[in-house]
Amino acid sequence: MKSIYHLILVFLLSASSFGSQADLINLDLTIKERFLTPEGFTRISSQKGSFAEYLQNYKVHPSGYPVHLFDGSVKQNEVWAAVLDFPILKKDLIQCADAIIKLRAEYLYEKGECDKIIFTLTNGMAVPYRKFAEGFRIKVNGNKTEWIKTDNKGDNRKIFDEYLEFLYTYCSTPSLLKDTVEARINEIEIGDIFLQAGNPGHAVLVVDLAQNSKGEKIMLLAQSYMPSQEMHILKSFDSISPWYKVEDKELKTPEWTFPKGSLRRWK
Structure with missing residues (x-):
């Protein structure tokens, strides 16, 4: 989501638009x-x-x-109920899809499952973290990309952060679509x-779920936005x-309305 479109919309919402049940929120420091x-x-x-437990x-x-x-x-539009301890760069790079990619990648990196850290660029090229660790980098020329060999290799935090920043630059909601499949609500x-x-x-992440005796479900959603x-x-x-509420209809969030059928799951 690398466009300035929609920014003016968010200022039209007021705090009175939101529901409020203060007894559902306490002072603890994890989502659950x-x-x-x-x-x-x-x-x-x-x-x-x-990944669910991680979130x-x-x-x-x-x-x-x-x-x-x-x-x-x-941020001027107070649409948040809590803020994740989620360090970002001092660059306008980590927006909606990028933030979700970062969470997924950080989870796999912490677990030591680096072979599973593979994301797709907007042009359709799959980019495994392992290639970066082996010293390969991607040369970008317009919409064309190719691997080149460098001496900058190693499986460490510095290389991983370099990999993530490359993804933030060349991934987006269309590329996130390629890394996910349709899911039933x-x-x-x-x-x-x-x-x-x-x-x-736009993209928002389901970070928690609850259910009642009737099988009805509710969810918590997390997002980054632009800038x-x-x-x-x-x-x-x-x-x-x-x-x-988890319902089989369009999903209205403070800064975006998703059409029915927008739910996706990691491949």
Whole structure:
């Protein structure tokens, strides 16, 4: 989402537009501890070591901490219920799709599953982290890309960060579409993505789920936006905010409305 389109829209929303249930929010510092479930709902447990568990236990900043943009300024549209402890660059690079890619890549890197760190560029080229670690880099000429060999190799944080910054530059919502498959809304999982590819396009990440005795589900959503900004948990328009009802219809979030059928899952 590398366009300035839609920025003017976000300032039209006011805080009074959002639902509010303050007793669902406390002062703890992980997603699953910060946000309690509404009455009648039970949080869905995740498998130990899974991406879902990683997201549910992701750290958030203390209550009252605002979303910061890449230049250090504070986001004006207060659409967040909490801010993830999610360092960003002092460059306008980590926007919606980039932030989701970063979370997925960081999870795999922490687990030592580096062979699974492969993302697709907008032009369709698959870029494995292992190639960067082996010293290969990508030469870009317009929409054409090719691997070239360099002496800059190593499996370390510096190389990994270089790899991520390259992805932020050449990945987008259309490329994220290539790395995911369509998912059924009634089979939604933590780690799934609501995605509308385009220019502009947008993507939000499902970071938590809960369910009641009727099988009805609710979810927490996280996003970055443009310009580049810290990832945050979105408020919702429902009385159970920041939780969203999982429904087979369009999804309305504070800064984007996703059409029905937008749910995607990592390949």
